[in-house]
Amino acid sequence: MAKTKRIALAQLSSCWGCDQSLVDIHLRLLDVLPKLEIVYWPAVVDYKLHDLETLPKKSVHIGLVEGSCRTKEDLHLLEVMREKSKILVAWGSCSAYGGIQGLGNQWELKDLLNRKFLEIETITEGRIPDENVPEFLESIRPNPDLVEVDMILPGCPPTSDNTLDALLALLDNKPYDLPDKTVCDQCPLEREEKKIKQFHRTFEGKIDPTKCLLDQGYLCLGFATIGLCGALCPSKGTPCKGCFGPPPSVSDHGAKIISALGAIADMPAEKLREAFPDPIGSFYFIDYASSYLSKIRDKMRKDANR
Ligand code: SF4
Ligand code: SF4
Numbered sequence: 001m002a003k004t005k006r007i008a009l010a011q012l013s014s015c016w017g018c019d020q021s022l023v024d025i026h027l028r029l030l031d032v033l034p035k036l037e038i039v040y041w042p043a044v045v046d047y048k049l050h051d052l053e054t055l056p057k058k059s060v061h062i063g064l065v066e067g068s069c070r071t072k073e074d075l076h077l078l079e080v081m082r083e084k085s086k087i088l089v090a091w092g093s094c095s096a097y098g099g100i101q102g103l104g105n106q107w108e109l110k111d112l113l114n115r116k117f118l119e120i121e122t123i124t125e126g127r128i129p130d131e132n133v134p135e136f137l138e139s140i141r142p143n144p145d146l147v148e149v150d151m152i153l154p155g156c157p158p159t160s161d162n163t164l165d166a167l168l169a170l171l172d173n174k175p176y177d178l179p180d181k182t183v184c185d186q187c188p189l190e191r192e193e194k195k196i197k198q199f200h201r202t203f204e205g206k207i208d209p210t211k212c213l214l215d216q217g218y219l220c221l222g223f224a225t226i227g228l229c230g231a232l233c234p235s236k237g238t239p240c241k242g243c244f245g246p247p248p249s250v251s252d253h254g255a256k257i258i259s260a261l262g263a264i265a266d267m268p269a270e271k272l273r274e275a276f277p278d279p280i281g282s283f284y285f286i287d288y289a290s291s292y293l294s295k296i297r298d299k300m301r302k303d304a305n306r
């Protein structure tokens with residue numbers, strides 16, 4: 001029997017959906033399980049951090065890290081995973097780009113805590129917890145900016161096939177390269193590259209699910225999003241929100257989206273601004289933490305605290 005390879009799967013601040021997508025592989029897990037020795041996977045087995053910390057350095061062949069670092073505890077776990085893993089994978093869009101929680105980088109930490117624990121309309125006796133909680137980090141940064149990672153596997157979550165294909169490639173010592181194609185390249189709906197005279201929210205009007213959604217004025221971000229999901233949303237008549245992030249050749253997802261919209265929108269700038277009252281949420285839904293804007297803000301924050 002071929003030698004098994006050691007694998008560790010760790011969760012930082014996240015929804016654990018990437019783990020669920022892996023479990024969703026169902027019977028095809030049998031293709032990979034005999035090749036793996038799982039040494040850490042607290043999502044499904046009662047491992048403790050100590051089990052990972054006491055492993056020898058680089059003794060794990062493949063380390064998958066889900067989620068991003070919101071706390072110092074997360075950061076410690078990420079650093080331990082780096083130390084123990086030969087190949088460290090930033091697994092899922094939280095890990096690769098910071099995730100939805102990265103949108104919090106638009107505000108200061110104290111404002112986020114106040115809003116969450118004191119100001120939310122349904123709170124009656126608010127209190128910011130300060131006992132038995134890990135210390136928060138000032139902002140979210142993508143894991144590849146915090147430790148060296150060997151590859152990213154984006155997606156919210158990556159599809160079961162994405163994770164299975166990546167694992168099979170890594171187990172065979174083959175590279176798993178991300179494609180430089182977009183969701184539009186995988187989409188069955190035909191684009192006419194029309195000029196857009198008006199944008200609609202998804203609940204406005206009636207979507208024709210046979211025609212390109214962007215051509216109909218719905219913000220479908222397939223043109224700027226890496227093609228790994230098989231165009232899951234537009235092929236069901238729902239605009240792509242960009243949850244897999246940009247293709248490898250694009251360094252700033254939102255900037256690419258804004259420049260493309262500027263070219264295809266046939267309307268005054270003011271009308272375009274009005275169409276997107278929350279531009280960061282619309283254009284950087286999953287990857288604001290990896291944007292130039294967030295990095296500039298982080299630098300200003302650090303300079304101010306010096
Ligand atoms: S990438 Fe998406 S599915 Fe995975 S942990 Fe983050 S929010 Fe959940
Ligand atoms: S519907 Fe979206 S993904 Fe499909 S072709 Fe149009 S813009 Fe691209």
Ligand code: SF4
Nearest residue numbers: 229233240241243244
């Ligand atoms: S179509 Fe877009 S939003 Fe939907 S799963 Fe794919 S990348 Fe994510």
